[in-house]
Amino acid sequence: MTADAAVTALDDGRNRSWNLKSFMDSLIVELDRAQDVLAVKGLTRPVTYTVRDVDVDLRCFPVFDGRQVRFLTAQPGQDGSSALHFSLGSISAGTIRDSAPPPPEADDITIDGLEELDADAKEALAAVGVRSGRDLQRIQGRGVDLRTATDNKAPDYSDLAALITKAHRRRIPPRVDAAQLSVEDQRLALHVDGDNLAVTHSAGFPYALLDGQPRPVRAASPRRVSLDVAGFRPRSEPSRLTLALDPLTVVTMGLRP
Amino acid sequence: MPWDSPLVALAEIVSACADVERSGDPAGDRDVPAGDVALHVSRLVIGSPLELQTSTAADGTVTLAAAPPRQARQTSVMPVLHGIRLIVEIER
Numbered sequence: 001m002t003a004d005a006a007v008t009a010l011d012d013g014r015n016r017s018w019n020l021k022s023f024m025d026s027l028i029v030e031l032d033r034a035q036d037v038l039a040v041k042g043l044t045r046p047v048t049y050t051v052r053d054v055d056v057d058l059r060c061f062p063v064f065d066g067r068q069v070r071f072l073t074a075q076p077g078q079d080g081s082s083a084l085h086f087s088l089g090s091i092s093a094g095t096i097r098d099s100a101p102p103p104p105e106a107d108d109i110t111i112d113g114l115e116e117l118d119a120d121a122k123e124a125l126a127a128v129g130v131r132s133g134r135d136l137q138r139i140q141g142r143g144v145d146l147r148t149a150t151d152n153k154a155p156d157y158s159d160l161a162a163l164i165t166k167a168h169r170r171r172i173p174p175r176v177d178a179a180q181l182s183v184e185d186q187r188l189a190l191h192v193d194g195d196n197l198a199v200t201h202s203a204g205f206p207y208a209l210l211d212g213q214p215r216p217v218r219a220a221s222p223r224r225v226s227l228d229v230a231g232f233r234p235r236s237e238p239s240r241l242t243l244a245l246d247p248l249t250v251v252t253m254g255l256r257p
Numbered sequence: 258m259p260w261d262s263p264l265v266a267l268a269e270i271v272s273a274c275a276d277v278e279r280s281g282d283p284a285g286d287r288d289v290p291a292g293d294v295a296l297h298v299s300r301l302v303i304g305s306p307l308e309l310q311t312s313t314a315a316d317g318t319v320t321l322a323a324a325p326p327r328q329a330r331q332t333s334v335m336p337v338l339h340g341i342r343l344i345v346e347i348e349r
Contacts, residue, residue, distance in 0.1 A: 026320060048348045049301070050347075051344070053344040073310070125311070
């Protein structure tokens with residue numbers, strides 16, 4: 001029996017393999033729960049004890065499927081297991097804040113959440129510590145060659161930035177409520193009002209076409225985009241306005257008086 | 258713990274090991290007159306073999322259940338004994 005076949009035989013449905021992160025997560029959750037119980041007791045007792053360090057020796061069978069290492073916990077009667085030794089030390093909240101990257105914020109786009117990115121690319125990026133758009137900006141600032149670092153498994157910065165912008169845009173889709181004409185500085189202006197219109201700053205955007213003709217943008221904000229439409233005359237049939245708000249967001253609408 | 262008792266959440270074993278006041282008599286639980294000197298336990302190291310069950314859900318999350326060794330004698334099929342070592346100290 002080969003090693004793989006032996007491990008498959010061990011993975012019999014009841015005893016399923018786990019990856020190290022899942023195991024550590026559950027171990028830490030258990031230890032945190034124990035600390036919480038002890039912390040409550042600290043409110044009523046003058047002297048309390050706390051678990052400072054924990055070592056765990058685990059008997060298990062490592063399995064490598066070509067992508068990642070997983071482990072099967074040794075069961076009664078199974079010989080030849082390996083020893084996995086964990087040492088967990090206590091760490092204060094202040095030290096965590098100083099040494100760990102900040103947790104994702106509400107508007108952060110995580111690499112894991114990018115639907116268009118394949119699993120290999122996500123794994124390659126996670127392997128070099130890139131888990132969010134902010135991580136990407138940080139390593140881009142350091143001039144890291146992402147394709148080389150990920151063994152050509154991840155796309156380059158501009159492709160990733162486009163995916164992140166797209167995912168971000170999906171969370172804040174543009175909405176057009178109204179369009180109105182007015183005369184400003186003796187020139188005819190068309191104001192498009194709504195929400196989440198010009199939310200990013202990209203060179204050359206927003207870009208507007210009115211009935212196929214490019215029109216200069218006078219001002220752009222998330223709630224209003226104003227166009228210079230000198231010579232425009234509203235007609236009975238709808239005029240077609242196409243607004244490219246950023247490289248990935250194009251809004252097309254028909255305007256009629 | 259009897260041999261046929263179920264395994265419990267690992268947190269219960271860890272918090273029970275650190276529950277020193279209940280089993281010992283550290284100075285914090287005694288009424289020590291002012292000026293007297295009393296000894297107290299400042300650090301405990303608890304090492305134990307451990308039966309551990311890992312249950313992996315379909316989404317990959319792992320649940321741990323544990324128990325101290327439940328068999329006093331060697332039987333035909335011995336349980337796998339993992340190990341745990343806890344260092345318990347006074348909380349400052």
